[in-house]
Amino acid sequence: MKRSDLNFGVIVLLTLSTLYLAITGILMDWLGLHRVAFHNYVGYAWVGLALLHLGLSWGQMRVHWRHRFRLRHSHEPAHSPSLPSSSRRQWLSSTAALIGGFLMGLFWPVKQAAPFIQSQEDIDLTYHQWSKIGLAQAGGALFHWGQQPRRYKTYAEAVSVPLPEPREQTQLSFEAVLNQRRSRREYTDAPISLEQLSFLLQAAQGITETLGEKRSVPSAGALYPLEVYAVVNAVENLPSGIYHYAVQPHQLEQLKAGDFRRSIVSAAVWQDFLGTASVCFVITALFQRTRWKYRERTYRYVMMEAGHLGQNLYLAATALGLGVCAVGAFFDDALNDLLGLEGETEAAVYIISIGQLERA
Ligand SMILES: Cc1cc2nc3c(=O)[nH]c(=O)nc-3n(C[C@H](O)[C@H](O)[C@H](O)COP(=O)(O)O)c2cc1C
Structure with missing residues (x-):
């Protein structure tokens, strides 16, 4: 040729x-x-x-x-x-x-290409590998992904309910709190007080430092992606209903009035002890608050922060002598519907139930 x-x-x-x-x-x-x-x-x-x-x-x-x-x-x-x-x-x-x-x-x-997942692959592992800090992540300091959402969420139309100042109200030593912390699912009918509710909310997300508006839980980049909702069943001087915790004024916003015990029980895969709790906190995440800066690390950070928040509630409730239990098993759509969320921009990630224990 x-x-x-x-x-x-x-x-x-x-x-x-x-x-x-x-x-x-x-x-x-x-x-x-x-x-x-x-x-x-x-x-x-x-x-x-x-x-x-x-x-x-x-x-x-x-x-x-x-x-x-x-x-x-x-x-x-x-x-x-x-x-x-x-x-x-x-x-x-x-x-x-x-x-x-x-x-x-x-x-x-x-x-943006979605992570490639083989049919036999474990999605947790895939995400974990995919979200390792790489060049793109390191560049996060220079480039941002999308808009930074507002730091505080409020429901302008909702009726505001002021909360008492969260004041010191526990006697247990820190060691005793750590040792006594247990998941408790047997609650009495007795309500918790509004002061106790205020203390718990402060422990969950309250502002503890005026400078920089830092909160009671650590947060990646101090971006605070979590919101707290309360499905109230038995709290003194507070009608039953669903409330949103407005962090900055430290007050509640009433979203729905009424008895939602059955709804929370069925949303949480029929775990009936939730129907006997004085209050069930539903923790939600506004992912973009973290994503605009940390992109692929977002899901890791948000879940870690939900864990911090959950532990704060465990310790605060134990210190108050209340029963507390974390709940991760729930029907996502049903729980988001209950809070009136569309479940993507903001989605429920955790439930923490709180109730009075039988006095020994
Ligand atoms: C992420 C997570 C999810 C959980 N989900 C549930 C749940 O859906 N229902 C429940 O009764 N307990 C749940 N628990 C509580 C555990 O069962 C409990 O922490 C465990 O049995 C250890 O007991 P202890 O907390 O008393 O030390 C959950 C705990 C965690 C950390």
């Missing part, structure tokens, strides 16, 4: 593989896919073909450049014998293709 025939074949293959790579690349960007069949292999083949083409055309190119930059020896002809000169139209169309491709890359709507 003649060298020029081989080179012609290589050029045809290069053109075909370039088309394939362009089409599959655009599809991947557009549809947020991780892989399109053979994209990688064709990519490697393209590099091989390009190198081969370079090797086959090397002599021709050398002669051309020597003429172009007048490096030719005196005995060589004045015009390049190898390559025909290009027309103005060819120059213009090459420049247009270059600029067009660049602009397309700049403005083409790119979907």
Whole structure:
């Protein structure tokens, strides 16, 4: 086979593989896919073909450049014998293709690829691996992802219920609190006081430092993605209903009035002890509050923070001599519906029940 025939074949293959790579690349960007069949292999083949083409055309190119930059020896002809000169139209169309491709890359709507999950793969493990701190995360200090939402959520239309100042009301030593902390599910009918509720809310999310408005729980970047709702069943001087805790004024906002014991029990996979609790705190997360800064680390951080909040409630309730139990088993949609949340921007992540214990 003649060298020029081989080179012609290589050029045809290069053109075909370039088309394939362009089409599959655009599809991947557009549809947020991780892989399109053979994209990688064709990519490697393209590099091989390009190198081969370079090797086959090397002599021709050398002669051309020597003429172009007048490096030719005196005995060589004045015009390049190898390559025909290009027309103005060819120059213009090459420049247009270059600029067009660049602009397309700049403005083409790119979907962020979802993590690729094999059918037999464990999604927890996949997320854990995917969310390891990498270059993108390190760049988080420079680039932000989306809008930073408001730091405080309030229900402007809701009836506000002031809470008593959270004051010191426990006698147990810290060691005793740690030792006595248990998950307790047997509650009496006796209500808890409004002071106790105020103390518990302060422990869950209350502001403890005016400077920087830092709270009782640690939070990644002090971004505070969590909100606290209370399904109230038996609290002195507080009608039963569903309330939102407005952190900054330290007050409750009444979202719904009435008896929601059955709803919380059925939302929590029919765990009936929740129906006997004085109050069930439902912890929700507004993910974007953390995501705009920490992106893939968000889910890790939010869950860690829910754990901090839960433990604060455990310790605060134990110190008050109240029973407390964490509940992670619930029907997400039913619980979000109960709070009137759509479940994506903000979603329920944890329930903590609190009730009076039988006096020994
Ligand atoms: C994330 C999490 C989810 C839990 N979910 C439930 C639950 O759905 N129902 C329940 O009765 N207890 C639940 N618990 C309480 C555990 O059963 C309890 O912590 C465990 O039995 C250890 O007992 P202790 O808390 O008394 O030390 C949960 C605890 C955690 C930390």
